[in-house]
Amino acid sequence: MKHARNVIILIVVGSAVLLFGVNVMDLAPIVASAEAQQVDWLFGLHMNVIAFLYVLVNGIMLYSVFAFRRKPDDDSEGAYFHGNTKLEIAWTIIPLITVLFFAFLGSVVLRNVSLAAPNSMDVTVTGRQWSWTFEYPEYGIVSTELNLPVGRQVNFKLQSEDVIHSFWVPEWRLKHDTVPGQDKYIRLTPSEEGVFKVRCAEMCGTSHAYMLATINVMSQEDFDIWVQKKLGVYEGPEGGEEGEVDPVAEGFALSQSGGCLACHSVDGSPLVGPTWKGLYGKTETLTDGSTVVVDEAYLYESIVDPSASIIQGYADVMPKNFGDIFSDQEIGYIIEYIKSLQ
Amino acid sequence: MAADTHAHEHPGAISPAKRLKMNRVGLWLFLLSETFLFGGILVSRFYLWGATRPELNQNLGLAVTLILLISSYFMYRAETAIKHDDRGDFLRSISVTIILGILFVAGVVGLEWQEAPIKPFTGGEFGIYGDIFFFMTGMHAFHVVTGVILLMIVAYRGYKGHLSSENFWPAEAAAIYWHFVDVVWVFFFPALYLMGSVVGPGH
Amino acid sequence: MNRIVRILLGFIVGFVAGIAVLVAVRVLLGLTPMPATLAPVLFSGIGFAILGLLYGFEPSLGLTRGFIGMAIAMIVGVVAVTHFRRAMGLDPAYALEPAWTMAAVLGPIGFMLGVGAVTDWLKWIFGIHTPDQHGPPEGKPAWTRYFGFDQNHKVIGIQYTVTGIVLMGLAGIFALIFRSELAIPGIQFLALDMFNSLVGLHGIVMIAAILLGIGGFANYLVPLMIGASDMAFPRLNGFAFWIAVPSALLIVAALFFGGWDTGWTGYAPLSVRGAMGVNFFMIGVFFFGFSSILGSMNLITTTLYMRAPGMGLFRMPIYVWAVLATALIQLTGTQFIGLSFLMVVLERLFDLGFFNPAEGGNVILFQHLFWFYSHPAVYIFILPGLGIVSELLPVFARKPLFGYKWIALSSMAIALMGFLVWAHHMFAAGMEEALRVPFMYSTMLVAVPTGVKFFSWLGTMWRGKLSFPTPMLFVLASIAVFLIGGLTGPPLATVPTDLFLHDSYFVVGHFHATMFGGFVFPFFAALYFWYPKITGRMYNERLGQIHFALQTAGFYIMSLTMARTGLLGMRRRIADYDPDLGIQNLHIIMTVAGFVIFFGVLVGVYNLIVSARKGEVAAANPWGSRSPEWQIPSPAPEHNYEEPFEVVGEPYDYGLPGSVYVDMHPSGSKTAASPAH
Ligand code: HEA
Ligand code: HEA
Ligand code: CUA
Ligand SMILES: [Cu+2]
Secondary structure (H helix, E strand, O other), rough: HHHHHHHHHHHHHHHHHHHHHHHHHOOOOOEEEHHHHHHHHHHHHHHHHHHHHHHHHHHHHHHHHHHHHHHOOOOOOOOOOOOOHHHHHHHHHHHHHHHHHHHHHHHHHHHHHHOOOEEEEEEEEEOOOOEEEEEOOOOOOOEOOEEEEEOOOEEEEEEEOOOOEEEHHHOOOEEEEEOOOOEEEEEEEEEEEEEEEEEEEOOOOOOOHHHHHEEEOOOOOHHHHHHHHHHOOOOOHHHHHHHOOOHHHHHHHHHOOOOHHOOOOOOOOOOOOOOOOOOOOOOOEOOOOOOEEHHHHHHHHHHOOHHHEEEEEOOOOHHHHHHHHOOOHHHHHHHHHHHHOO | OOHHHHOOOOOOOOOOHHHHHHHHHHHHHHHHHHHHHHHHHHHHHHHOOEEEEEEHHHHHHHHHHHHHHHHHHHHHHHHHHHHOOOOHHHHHHHHHHHHHHHOOOOOOOOHHHHHHHOHHHHOOHHHHHHHHHHHHHHHHHHHHHHHHHHHHHHHHHOOOOOOOHHHHHHHHHHHHHHHHHHHHHHHHHHHHOOOOOOOOOOO | HHHHHHHHHHHHHHHHHHHHHHHHHHHHOOOOOOOOHHHHHHHHHHHHHHHHHHHHHOOHHHHHHOOOOHHHHHHHHHHHHHHHHHHHOOOOOOOHHHHHHHHHHHHHHHHHHOOOOOOHHHHHHHOOOOOOOOOOOOOOOHHHHHOOOOOOHHHHHHHHHHHHHHHHHHHHHHHHHHHHHHOOOOOOOOOOHHHHHHHHHHHHHHHHHHHHHHHHHHHHHHHHHHHOOOOHHHHHHHHHHHHHHHHHHHHHHHHHHOOOOOOOOOOOOEEEOOOOOOHHHOOOOOHHHHHHHHHHHHHHHHHHHOOOOOOOHHHHOOHHHHHHHHHHHHHHHHHHHHHHHHHHHHHHOOOOOOOHHHHOOOOHHHHHHHHHHHHHHHHHHHHHHHHHHHHHHHHHHHHOOHHHHHHHHHHHHHHHHHOOHHHHOOOOOOOOOHHHHHHHHHHHHOHHHHHHHHHHHHHHHHHOEEOOOOOHHHHHHHHHHHHHHHHHHHHHHHHHHHHHOEEEHHHHHHHHHHHHHHHHHHHHHHHHHHHHHHHHHHHOOOHHHHHHHHHHHHHHHHHHHHHHHHHHHEEEEOOOOOOHHOOHHHHHHHHHHHHHHHHHHHHHHHHHHHHHHHEEOOOOOOOOOOOOHOOOOOOOOOOOOOOOOOOOOOOOOOOOOOOEEEEEEOOOOOOOOOOOO
């Protein structure tokens, strides 16, 4: 009995400490979607049970190690008992109820985060090795950056052009794979303004690590402005802003959000594609043995029609649709950026 | 452990009766494992074809199925014969089984593969219908060919007089395996030829 | 002296011969004699040099003959397919992949012929009598039997175990290489493809090492524990071990054929598009599957039919229950990973469309087939380990095993329920949505029988008389570490939280904790515990404690940091990560912890190697165990028991005065001589 009392005290104190720790620490990144709130609530509940069970098992074990260790000159045997059916039943039933309860909570939260809001916006997400594009059917816009108004539910339609990718924004918590040949859906409601990243969470080949895209969650007004700009119909107060764009900085931003930098390094190291460092003005050898000097026209052609000339030692894997995704002006910025990398 | 331990080479050696029992269990366990393989193949068929199937030559399908079923009868006969030391009937029956087995493979691989729309070998473009058909019949035919080789070995042993009512395990094992492959086809045949509505190049 | 000269000569001649063979094959294929890069030259040269080295040691080792058989078969495969395709007027440039695939298929067959694993069966076909083999091969030193085909279950057990440790070392080195790359953000020294290949290779080679490790102990212990003189099918047993060797070689060789960038899961369609290494990886795993299937067939038959008189199922040592449950999974489930990989290889070779949506295929099918095996497989990894924990605790607590029947049946329950939960790996994968909730429930249920084991272990320790030699330390660490792994399971099993955690380092933390707690720690507990029985000598206690301390501390730190980085957004299988996530320091800690584990294990392996020669001579039963294998001399004799024993009591009645588990001499006379010997 003395042992039972000691062990209970140990467990109560231990789990109090650990539970406190678990609940004070921020285990996950900031919460930036309505769904994340629910996920975190459930995860927090899990962590509480985990902390308690962790202390329970380790507490009894460590207590046994100290209280029941063999003294140096003692060679008697331990207490002789084989089991206890009541205990066995108890520690079958209690965990059973606990896990069933958690599964039930899981199904409730799953239903809650899958509910369609009346005013949700459709966005089609397309993944390919190794970049993302986002299409807004409502507005007829295609973009390599995901811009969204805060507070409005988005119904993402997920598609893939080649292999499996996975659409994940850690701050939004939920993720879902893009499956070639099938449309998949996931609903998320951004609740925080700011800049985030889509991080491809399914192994998809060489540059999987770099398959990122930028997300800007903004106010409804800013979003509307962005849409109008994208459509070329913006006529707001600062209409003359266009001239102030820095082409190199803009080109960098576009190459990053467009996924170019997943395959092209800017520091000379070889990735899937040739490095951009020192590319402009260089003489390249093509697979047919001919050579070209890299100039603006060649760069433009390489981007909108990558198959036209393949560099020796590389495969024809560069996506073929950048000509549709980027406007000529944007391609011009990217070329300026490449030119700046000497 | 058997009481007559000292009759054997070393302590704990196994009596022939027990050895036979263990051989049987071992073989059945192996077939259980194979069941999972063929089960997985069937699952793939239903996952990808659903309630449809390609247009196939029904007569040929029925013919090869009958050939395989009849071969099982002869195999049974061969097994019984050797257990009764009837070597003549054993050799006759097992030879018939082998010939029927070869006919089956010839029917499936030799004829049906030429007719059916299978892309890799005949250039026919029929997508997943050809692929699954090729895979199911191919995996099954591979097992039939293995079975035929086993039967040939057993026939050879019987021909040499190594098999008898005392020593029939090789014949029995080959027979069990042969029946198993046969039963697999009993599931494959309807899955390929009978179940679901026909889709195909002509439909 | 003479021998050293021979070894050196063998090495040099082998190296030259290797290059000559490469040139000859290239000429046969109609290529330029020398390849453009140096790697194949070195590969071939070093490969044959190792052969020469082995030859120098001992002119005829099964292993050497196996390697030669494999090399010949592979060359035959490449040359035959290339010429066949030429003759058929097919594109010879494309011939590379079919040719090497054929080589990968024929290689293991050549190996098995060379090593002598099928010799007896071939002889049998022609009616040649093949007596059971006992003892070392005639006219050769005793150690040579470990390097060739042998039928004794104890030899095979050691072969499995040692191969497992070697592979674990290899996979550990792969891990340390890519962990060093990950220590700081950016790409330092590994190309992206190489990094990806190493991750997959680390995973699958570790898994192969686990399968060999559990196979090793099952082979060594089960016949001893149930009182059999050997396994039910000794030749098949040898075959099952040896087929694993060329398979492992193929898997590692994938690195020389472009690697494979899919991770160990080999998801289609990425694996259909990947480099040729995918074929080597998948064919290697396919052949490895034979090892699992045949081995488990043997273990089940042995357990069912060869138990000593009086040993009812519920009087077997608890470890045997664990092995039985494991073998049931291996026997049946393994076919599915074989099937899924076979379909990928066929799709690659014949341009089929199982997983190609453009042709009506479906990529989700691959995942169903794959996980139908690979989830139950994780229980293959742990059940024997948990069995070892249950086996050792009563010995070191001097107390009966608490709730023997519950533990035995919980192994079976885990094995069976393991088949009903596979889709929890696919919650985020776009599987059939309506099935996610049922799979969430079924997955959560597995926690119940696992919990039964934990609580029964606590009951076993309660009011015991605990002592803490090295094996016991590892047992306690197993429990603590597996607990972390197990408890991180339910958040993964709950769909909404899994949609957050899936494919993040949280999962990586989860499965390292389960595999270390369920396999690595119990494996070393078992190694130290049965070491005296296997070698006849004691290991060094001090070194054992150092090993324990390094491995446990390193592991705790590694798995907790893994889980933490995962929560912060660290994805799996990435060569480079975003420093903005704030996980840089954690990555450095993780890498260092990985090295600490490695050196801990190295100390352990050093201990085991050195003590085999220099350790104290061990008593027959140093632990005071009741199990039958401890009632005979150490090391265990060739045929285990002089005389079949009889089971007369319960296995774990420690503390019950006057009780025994087995009666070693049921016939009464202590000198019952066996006339045949
Ligand atoms: C040895 C291996 C092993 C073991 C034993 C387990 C055990 C479990 N695993 Fe794990 N798992 C892996 C190895 C293992 N796993 C691997 C390798 C992967 C990744 C594969 C890959 O993608 O590469 C994985 C991935 C994985 C996933 C997919 C994650 C993802 O990719 O999204 C899930 C999801 O459900 C999961 C769940 C579980 C559960 C519920 C258990 C349960 O069996 C755990 C049960 C145990 C306990 C719960 C602790 C003890 C119980 C008690 C003390 C009783 C009381 C408990 C409660 C009331 C909760 N595992
Ligand atoms: C038993 C299984 C096992 C073990 C022990 C380990 C051990 C280790 N693992 Fe492993 N790991 C896996 C199984 C295992 N892993 C699997 C299945 C994956 C998934 C792969 C995938 O995603 O596809 C994975 C993935 C994985 C990742 C994720 C990679 C990614 O997603 O990008 C990481 C990252 O840190 C990692 C690290 C480590 C480290 C540092 C160790 C260290 O503990 C290693 C320390 C070294 C040893 C334990 C070996 C010591 C042995 C010797 C010293 C013997 C020497 C003797 C002779 C040579 C005779 N592992
Ligand atoms: Cu796309 Cu990873
Ligand atoms: Cu699982």
